[in-house]
Amino acid sequence: MRRMCFPKLLGNTECHPHDPSPLSGTLVQVLWVLPPGWSGGVKRYPSTQHPSCLFFQYNTQLGPPYHILVDTNFINFSIKAKLDLVQSMMDCLYAKCIPCITDCVMAEIEKLGQKYRVALRIAKDPRFERLPCTHKGTYADDCLVQRVTQHKCYIVATVDRDLKRRIRKIPGVPIMYISNHR
Numbered sequence: 001m002r003r004m005c006f007p008k009l010l011g012n013t014e015c016h017p018h019d020p021s022p023l024s025g026t027l028v029q030v031l032w033v034l035p036p037g038w039s040g041g042v043k044r045y046p047s048t049q050h051p052s053c054l055f056f057q058y059n060t061q062l063g064p065p066y067h068i069l070v071d072t073n074f075i076n077f078s079i080k081a082k083l084d085l086v087q088s089m090m091d092c093l094y095a096k097c098i099p100c101i102t103d104c105v106m107a108e109i110e111k112l113g114q115k116y117r118v119a120l121r122i123a124k125d126p127r128f129e130r131l132p133c134t135h136k137g138t139y140a141d142d143c144l145v146q147r148v149t150q151h152k153c154y155i156v157a158t159v160d161r162d163l164k165r166r167i168r169k170i171p172g173v174p175i176m177y178i179s180n181h182r
Contacts, residue, residue: 061151061152061153062152062153062154062155062172062174064093064095064096065095065096065097065098066089066093066095066096066097066098066155067098067100067129067153067154067155068089068097068098068099068100068154068155068156068157068176069100069101069102069131069144069147069148069154069155069156069157070085070099070100070101070105070123070128070157071105071140071141071144071156071157071158071159071160071163072105072108072109072112072119072140073158073159073160074157074158074159074176074177074178075109075119075122075123076116076119077159077178078122078178079118079119079122081178083178085099085122086099086125086127089157089176092176093155098127098129099127099128099129099157100128100129100130100131100154101123101128101129101130101131102131102132102133102140102143102144102147103130103131103132103133104133104137104139104140104143104144105123105140105143105144106123106130107140108140109123131147141160141162141163141166144156144158144163144167145163145166145167145170148167148170148173149170152172152173154173155173155174155175155176156173156174156175156176157175157176157177158175158176158177159177159178164177
């Protein structure tokens with residue numbers, strides 16, 4: 001027979017019946033409460049609470065027209081899936097989209113050589129906004145993460161798992177990706 005735990009989130013004003021002290025405003029406690037009759041008691045797992053201004057409905061910087069930072073592999077996957085990049089972004093968000101490419105991403109596409117000349121032609125499209133980079137080096141993933149951390153006004157378009165994992169750690173930054181050819 002399996003033990004079943006039921007999570008209970010305690011907010012800022014609530015407190016646990018066995019602990020009468022109120023919770024602080026910067027910490028939300030997650031309690032796993034066992035059903036009656038089971039031994040083990042209550043386990044507490046503290047987790048930090050992010051500011052509500054970073055959620056999408058409160059982030060006023062993130063609104064139409066959407067500025068979308070495009071990664072190299074997102075362009076390559078859109079070519080393989082035969083998608084028009086700008087049109088599929090507009091279909092996804094139901095608003096005007098401005099795809100943005102940093103100098104690092106452009107340099108990465110140029111380094112890929114003749115095989116990816118279609119991706120280079122798409123990246124040089126006049127509908128794409130070119131963002132200059134001031135740092136040294138041409139590693140595009142670090143450039144995108146740094147830019148998104150400084151300015152929370154971008155949506156990041158990528159298919160790279162490692163980059164998605166790094167961006168998910170930054171609160172308030174949406175990710176756009178291609179799956180199932182759309």
